[in-house]
Amino acid sequence: MNLKLRHKLRRLTSALVFLLLIFVFLIIVLWDSVVQTTPVGHTSVLWHRFPISDEHSVGPLREGVHLIQPWDQFYTYDLRLQTSDHDFQVVSKDGLHFNISFTIRWRLLRDKIVLLNQTLGPAYVEKLLAPKIGWAARRVVALYSAEALFTEKRSEVQDALYELITSASIENGIAPEAPGRHDPNDVLELTDVLILRVELPPQIRQAIENKLEQGQIVEEYRFIVEREELESQRKAIEADGIRKFQETIAPAISDSYLKWRGIEASLELAKSPNSKIVIFGNSESGLPVIFDATDKTAPAGGPAGIDDPASAVSTGPDKTSPNKAGVQTQQPASSSTTPNMPPIPGPMRGYKDDGPGHRYPAAHSQQR
Incomplete structure (x- = not known):
């Protein structure tokens, strides 16, 4: 009896182990078909091949792990902001053919994810978004010249394109970024x-760039002209202000006032520690003249700036006569040739004579 029981237990254990191995094998093989994950920022739609109710599609499903039947389909969609670049060939208003590239940004509507999966599927960008953008781009760019795409009208083209695509009069499944629309x-x-x-x-x-460059140069010249006009006004x-100032102060300026200002300036110069020569008597109403007496380049024969007056007096043109040796010598001119210049005997008037080479101004000069 015990042997039969043991034999049955062994057979049962072997069958259980075999079934367990089969189950593990099936799990390994069907893991990707049974266990599905919805990443963060995404949502999913589950399609039942053999639905229990009339609904074949179930969604949107939350983020996380989902267990499904191996014969069902599991679709995942990104709900975050998405970006895609597309190139289109367009024709401008002036008949120029060229290529233009757009960057498109959009978001999927979570509540309409089942409708999207039923009508378009995961390839909705190629089926809906790109064709609509291309159609709107050709229609809008045809209203502008190629030059407008390089100027401030570029933003205007973008706005017109966006308004055309999201217009309420066109039912294309694309909504504007506004909750109420x-x-x-x-x-x-x-x-x-x-x-x-x-x-x-x-x-x-290159032609468009040159045209824009010349336009900027014209604007620069206009600015320069405007600046010069403002400078002329300034x-x-x-x-006018200087003229009014002169008209205001002219009656108050007199000779005595100017003489007083000159005396003040002379006093300030006289306070300097340098040695000076002050000459008075320039005129009846004149101011003293101040000279610096410390000039190192003055000649030894007298004060700086004063030469021998007698040597500077000319009595007429010189005459030369040859001597016996044939050498030309200078002869003083006779008084008959210069009737208006009488000879000056002795020292020059106004100078003291202390000997040869020592003439200097008389008592009208004062050294400080």
């Missing part, structure tokens, strides 16, 4: 459409 069939919210680059032919691009106002 969502339609029941909208599945995503368009944030903005930005012009990334414009690829023009090299010759056209100078006119300054001249």
Whole structure:
């Protein structure tokens, strides 16, 4: 009896181990089909192949781990801000063909994720977003010239493109970034459409850049002209102010006032520790003249700046006569040739004579 029981237990244990191994094998094989994960910032839609109720699609599902049946389908969508770049060939208003690139940014609407999965699926960018952007880009760019895409009208083109795509009159499933403007069939919210680059032919691009450069130079010249006009007005106002100032102070300025200011200036110069020569008697109403008497380059024969007056007096043109040796000698001119210049006997008037080479001003000079 014990042997039969042991034999049955062994067979049962072997069957359980075999079933356990099969179960583990199935889990390993079907793990990716049974265990699904919804990452952070995402949502999911579960599609039942054999639904219990009439609903085949269930969602949106929360973030985390989900256990599903191996024959069901599990779709995951990103709810965060998404970005995509697309190139389109367009024609401008002036008939120029060129390529333009856009950067598109959008968000999916969480409440409409089941509708998106049923109508478009994961490839909604290629099926809905890119074709609509291309259609709107061709329609809007055709209203502008190629030059407008390089100027301040570039933002205007972007705004016109965004308004056309998100217009309420066009049911395309794309809603603007405004909570109150969502339609029941909208599945995503368009944030903005930005012009990334414009690829023009090299010759056209260079011509447009040269034109814009010349336009900036013209604006610079206009600014210079305006600046010079303002400078002219400033100078006119300054001249008018100077004229009014002179008209105001002219009656108050007299000869006595100017003489007093000259005396003050002479006193300030006289206070200097340097040695000076002050000459009075320039005129009846004149001011004293002050000279510096410490000039190191003065000649030894007298004070600085005063030469021998007798040597500076000329009595007429010189005459030369040859001597016996044939050498030309200088002869003084006779008084008959200079009737208006009588000879000056003795020292010059106004100078004291202490001997040869020692003439200096008379008592009218005072050394300090």
